Amino acid sequence: xxxxxxxxxxxxxxxxxxxxxxxxxxxxxAHFGSxxxxxxxxxxxxxxxxxxxxxxxCSRSEAEDEVAALKRLGARLIAxxxxxxxxxxxAIEDAPPVITVKGRDDLLAAPKIAGAIAIVGARNASANGRxxxxxxxAGLAGSGIAVVSGMAxxxxxxxxxxxxxxxxxxxxxxxxxxxxxxxxxxxxYPPENGALFERLGTEGLIVAEAAPGTEPVAxxxxxxxxxxxxxxxxxxxxxxxxxxxxxxxARFALDQGREVMAVPGSPLxxxxxxxxxxxxEGARLVEDFAQVIESLEGPLSANFKFHKNLQIEHQHIDINxxxxxxxxxxxxxxxxxxxxxxxxxxxxxxxxSPPVMGMVLLELDLAGRLERHPGHRVSLLMQAAPSxx
Amino acid sequence: xxxxxxxxxxxxxxxxxxxxxxxxxxxxxAHFGSxxxxxxxxxxxxxxxxxxxxxxxCSRSEAEDEVAALKRLGARLIAxxxxxxxxxxxAIEDAPPVITVKGRDDLLAAPKIAGAIAIVGARNASANGRxxxxxxxAGLAGSGIAVVSGMAxxxxxxxxxxxxxxxxxxxxxxxxxxxxxxxxxxxxYPPENGALFERLGTEGLIVAEAAPGTEPVAxxxxxxxxxxxxxxxxxxxxxxxxxxxxxxxARFALDQGREVMAVPGSPLxxxxxxxxxxxxEGARLVEDFAQVIESLEGPLSANFKFHKNLQIEHQHIDINxxxxxxxxxxxxxxxxxxxxxxxxxxxxxxxxSPPVMGMVLLELDLAGRLERHPGHRVSLLMQAAPSxx
Numbered sequence: 001x002x003x004x005x006x007x008x009x010x011x012x013x014x015x016x017x018x019x020x021x022x023x024x025x026x027x028x029x030a031h032f033g034s035x036x037x038x039x040x041x042x043x044x045x046x047x048x049x050x051x052x053x054x055x056x057x058c059s060r061s062e063a064e065d066e067v068a069a070l071k072r073l074g075a076r077l078i079a080x081x082x083x084x085x086x087x088x089x090x091a092i093e094d095a096p097p098v099i100t101v102k103g104r105d106d107l108l109a110a111p112k113i114a115g116a117i118a119i120v121g122a123r124n125a126s127a128n129g130r131x132x133x134x135x136x137x138a139g140l141a142g143s144g145i146a147v148v149s150g151m152a153x154x155x156x157x158x159x160x161x162x163x164x165x166x167x168x169x170x171x172x173x174x175x176x177x178x179x180x181x182x183x184x185x186x187x188x189y190p191p192e193n194g195a196l197f198e199r200l201g202t203e204g205l206i207v208a209e210a211a212p213g214t215e216p217v218a219x220x221x222x223x224x225x226x227x228x229x230x231x232x233x234x235x236x237x238x239x240x241x242x243x244x245x246x247x248x249x250a251r252f253a254l255d256q257g258r259e260v261m262a263v264p265g266s267p268l269x270x271x272x273x274x275x276x277x278x279x280x281e282g283a284r285l286v287e288d289f290a291q292v293i294e295s296l297e298g299p300l301s302a303n304f305k306f307h308k309n310l311q312i313e314h315q316h317i318d319i320n321x322x323x324x325x326x327x328x329x330x331x332x333x334x335x336x337x338x339x340x341x342x343x344x345x346x347x348x349x350x351x352x353s354p355p356v357m358g359m360v361l362l363e364l365d366l367a368g369r370l371e372r373h374p375g376h377r378v379s380l381l382m383q384a385a386p387s388x389x
Numbered sequence: 390x391x392x393x394x395x396x397x398x399x400x401x402x403x404x405x406x407x408x409x410x411x412x413x414x415x416x417x418x419a420h421f422g423s424x425x426x427x428x429x430x431x432x433x434x435x436x437x438x439x440x441x442x443x444x445x446x447c448s449r450s451e452a453e454d455e456v457a458a459l460k461r462l463g464a465r466l467i468a469x470x471x472x473x474x475x476x477x478x479x480a481i482e483d484a485p486p487v488i489t490v491k492g493r494d495d496l497l498a499a500p501k502i503a504g505a506i507a508i509v510g511a512r513n514a515s516a517n518g519r520x521x522x523x524x525x526x527a528g529l530a531g532s533g534i535a536v537v538s539g540m541a542x543x544x545x546x547x548x549x550x551x552x553x554x555x556x557x558x559x560x561x562x563x564x565x566x567x568x569x570x571x572x573x574x575x576x577x578y579p580p581e582n583g584a585l586f587e588r589l590g591t592e593g594l595i596v597a598e599a600a601p602g603t604e605p606v607a608x609x610x611x612x613x614x615x616x617x618x619x620x621x622x623x624x625x626x627x628x629x630x631x632x633x634x635x636x637x638x639a640r641f642a643l644d645q646g647r648e649v650m651a652v653p654g655s656p657l658x659x660x661x662x663x664x665x666x667x668x669x670e671g672a673r674l675v676e677d678f679a680q681v682i683e684s685l686e687g688p689l690s691a692n693f694k695f696h697k698n699l700q701i702e703h704q705h706i707d708i709n710x711x712x713x714x715x716x717x718x719x720x721x722x723x724x725x726x727x728x729x730x731x732x733x734x735x736x737x738x739x740x741x742s743p744p745v746m747g748m749v750l751l752e753l754d755l756a757g758r759l760e761r762h763p764g765h766r767v768s769l770l771m772q773a774a775p776s777x778x
Contacts, residue, residue, distance in 0.1 A: 132656060276676055287665055
């Protein structure tokens with residue numbers, strides 16, 4: 001228990017240190033066998049990658065303060081690797097290293113609930129769109145499903161409220177609703193959703209990736225959306241314009257191997273064009289909760305496309321890897337440019353082993369010189385890179 | 390020309406004789422090499438099949454009267470096999486033996502126009518549904534396409550009117566609109582569409598299968614719908630309830646190998662459920678005319694599933710076939726029952742040639758003892774059949 005707590009704390013420190021993304025943290029933990037070992041190795045790795053200024057690491061006392069603050073808020077921390085970290089979410093490539101949760105955390109346990117399904121849509125949704133979302137959420141929650149959404153105005157709010165109504169009808173009392181928020185777990189947004197926020201923290205579940213007290217800003221929302229789809233086996237888009245956050249969530253869902261469904265609407269209503277377009281592109285048309293359930297293919301676990309890590313999990317660091325990394329680092333820098341290239345391609349061209357390439361990329365990443373892209377592709381951050389030759 | 394006229398007249402007489410369906414007429418013409426020869430053979434064939442009372446044949450003078458009446462109405466006859474009989478329609482299994490047309494008959498010539506597309510939907514359509522249909526029809530007609538519909542209230546009327554507006558914008562003046570009516574070519578229905586009916590007969594084209602003066606009754610409408618889809622390479626359903634004539638037309642279109650598209654709508658509007666269901670079942674979701682054109686696959690002619698006739702076309706009657714038919718007739722009657730069976734299966738079980746089986750079935754058909762079903766299946770009409778044994 002104490003050891004687990006220390007590892008969880010190390011994971012939190014990695015997550016809260018500036019400029020280290022979820023994929024890098026996952027690779028670090030895999031390379032060094034534990035978050036604690038990765039944390040110890042960080043400063044040296046960053047220097048090897050060519051980092052000018054030292055990394056700003058989150059201290060142990062800062063992490064302990066956050067854990068204490070969460071406790072005061074009635075919330076708690078779950079780190080990737082913890083047994084209660086949601087299985088569906090851990091399957092995505094950039095799964096959050098830590099999440100904070102408040103409320104009914106049984107809603108994360110897929111074997112108990114019948115799975116989680118996201119309902120997302122426009123903030124400026126029509127009255128009919130809200131009604132469709134609320135009815136669908138009620139039907140799903142009443143069938144033992146956790147309805148996931150983002151607590152935004154419009155469709156999200158309707159989905160949460162509908163799910164509460166439906167959960168009351170679920171004979172097994174397993175269904176419910178999960179709100180993934182863009183800021184900290186204690187930060188209410190939008191302000192008019194105060195009563196819903198209260199209720200979600202007790203009768204439902206609130207999930208946040210950011211530290212308590214974090215005010216949500218624009219860049220947080222797409223990151224939040226990947227968690228909404230990541231928690232879910234399917235994403236249902238109710239009303240969404242062609243360029244909207246809901247379509248970003250649908251895109252995440254596809255990348256994550258989750259099902260995408262959409263409610264159709266009149267071609268004359270711009271709020272329906274996003275959903276209609278998704279259907280044209282292959283999303284399943286759904287009109288109500290029964291069609292959503294009918295459209296689910298196979299058992300829950302069959303729907304996750306597990307992203308294979310480049311590194312073998314819990315592979316312990318080896319002195320040879322560091323030596324080899326020293327030999328190929330310049331060549332990797334020479335091969336990298338502003339256009340993304342797959343890691344596999346780099347491995348082929350450098351004639352090194354995947355673990356060695358992983359180490360070089362980790363070093364560059366920690367030095368702030370690497371950008372990671374979907375599909376295991378990387379590029380060089382040109383502004384930060386010193387001349388290479 | 391004179392010979393052609395006689396053959397056309399014979400075809401009309403077959404079509405207007407009571408109780409002989411389009412498939413039977415097609416088989417008769419194929420067996421006997423011409424409509425005229427088939428007409429001569431009819432009374433004897435019906436007797437061989439066991440018909441109690443003689444067939445009520447349309448006389449030559451009755452047929453000539455109809456041709457004269459059509460001329461007075463500014464209309465004319467086109468028989469199956471005539472060079473200007475529409476190619477798409479001739480490809481369907483139960484193509485009408487004759488059609489009567491009035492107006493711009495260039496709209497039937499697919500090589501000139503860019504093909505025909507049907508737009509069908511609810512009589513009680515919403516204002517938005519009508520607008521979508523009219524805009525779509527205008528865009529299609531403006532692109533050189535013939536918009537086919539049924540002149541009913543609601544969507545049909547909006548499609549015809551929209552097509553007129555769009556055709557005015559077509560630089561090649563090839564686009565336009567075709568109304569397939571359920572009654573005779575001179576019978577206005579519904580009564581409030583008088584002005585549209587006038588205009589369709591001059592600026593557009595009216596197509597009727599029934600004789601002039603025929604008042605439309607319920608059973609005419611599904612038969613009319615098969616011609617709407619049969620003339621078209623694609624059918625677009627705009628607003629349609631789950632049980633509606635528009636869905637029957639969509640079903641015909643699928644059976645005929647034509648594409649089915651549907652405009653989506655709110656799940657809360659019962660008029661949109663038919664279209665949404667079609668999309669769930671695989672129809673293409675379309676929002677406007679551009680998406681319809683984009684969704685068309687390949688060239689026009691590639692889209693027709695030509696129904697192969699059991700008989701080889703223009704195979705002349707052979708005395709041996711009649712002899713052989715005499716030998717197997719009782720066995721065929723013994724094998725037939727109220728459940729449909731494929732003609733191929735009958736051929737196998739009777740150990741006879743397909744032309745012989747065709748002849749026996751024609752005889753039974755003309756005797757009023759056979760019912761034909763889609764997919765080259767037949768069954769015995771039990772009420773009309775004398776005891777067999």
